[in-house]
Amino acid sequence: MEKNKHNIVEKLQKETTLRSTIVKVAVEVGLYVILGTFDVLLAYNKINFFRPFRRGFFCSDQSLMFPYKELSVKESHVILIALLPSTLIIFATEIFRNGRRLKKYCYLQLYYRIIGSMLFGFSLCILFVELTKSSVGSLRPYFFAVCRPNMTLTNCTDVYITDYVCRGTDSALIFDARKSFPSGHAASVWYAATFLVIYIHLRIYRRWKRSRAFCPIIQTLVAASALYVGVSRIQDNAHRPIDILAGATVGIIFAIITIYLSSVFTEKGTKTYCTAVNSEEERQFTMENET
Structure with missing residues (x-):
């Protein structure tokens, strides 16, 4: 009787925990979607304010x-370069690290x-980059080419002109030509690159000695990809250095702050969300991969 009562209480506790977890995840995912949608609307100048x-x-x-040139790296490509490699590497790493010692739901969590x-x-x-872009209003190097202001560029005096009308027909391109500083492409790729480089160091390099020869190579390739995106923006006349x-700089700072505030990157943080099934299994798992 006492055992059945204990089982019922334990079952109720699990159901309560599951419901609270579902609600928490739903709220967080909703927040991500709202924030991401707001970022996209800002990036494409869909919010008049x-x-x-x-x-x-x-x-x-x-x-x-x-002159205005077609972009070598488009916005959709930036998202792929920034997020896809990180997502895949983190997915594979966490499976290899924890797949043998954590329950499935713990790993997913x-x-x-x-x-x-x-x-x-x-x-x-x-969000920070887009708000800064809109506030500063820095003109891109190809501004004259897309705006075509109603004034002559020959024999003009050194007068600061604010009263002008753009004769260009692509209004979206003209709006975007006023958002040069800072570079959103550079912020995106350097955020992802910094996040991934530090993740590799904390979760792979410091854990498995056999992988230490490959980690610097992967980290260098990640940083080189971010550097290439930045250089391409200068070559396309979309930004100044x-x-x-x-x-x-913005991307690197945000990545460091995110990692610093995320305790899941440490062993202590891992156990905060998921407890190892058996301490002996965990010790054996660590010994196998460190030798």
Whole structure:
């Protein structure tokens, strides 16, 4: 009788925990979706209240006279470069690290926490960048080419011009030409690159000696990919070097803050969400992969 009563209480506790977990995950996913949607609307200038600041220019400013070129790395490609490798590497690593010693639901919870932390930090990073872009209103190097302001660029005086009308027909491109600083592409890829490089160091390099020869190679490739995206933006006349440097700095800072605040990157944090099935199995698992 006492055993049956204990089983009933334990079952009720599990059901209560499951319901609370489902509610918590639903709220968090909803927050991610709302924040991500807001980022996309900001990036594509769909919110009138946050339209870019209308900055003036000097008609003799040669830094705004570059031709417009098709982008080498489009926005959709940036998302793939930034998030897909991180997601796959984290998924494979956590399976190999914990698949033998954690229950399935514990592994999924741990993976969700890591990916959720990464995506939440990424969304906040993009939000900060987009709000800064709109507030600063820095003109892109190809601004004259897409705006085609109603003034002559020959024999003009060094007067700061704010009263002008763009004769260009692509309004979306003209709005985007006012959002040069800082670079969103650079912030995105350097956030993801920093997150992944530190993750590899904390969760792979420090754990398995046999993988230490490969970790620096992967980390170098990740950083090189981020660097390539930044350089391509300069080659496409979409940004100045200072825009890329500022965007990369923002991305790196947000990634470091996200990792610092996410306890799941440590063994202590892992056990906070999921307890090892058996301490002896955990010790044996560690010995097998460290030798």
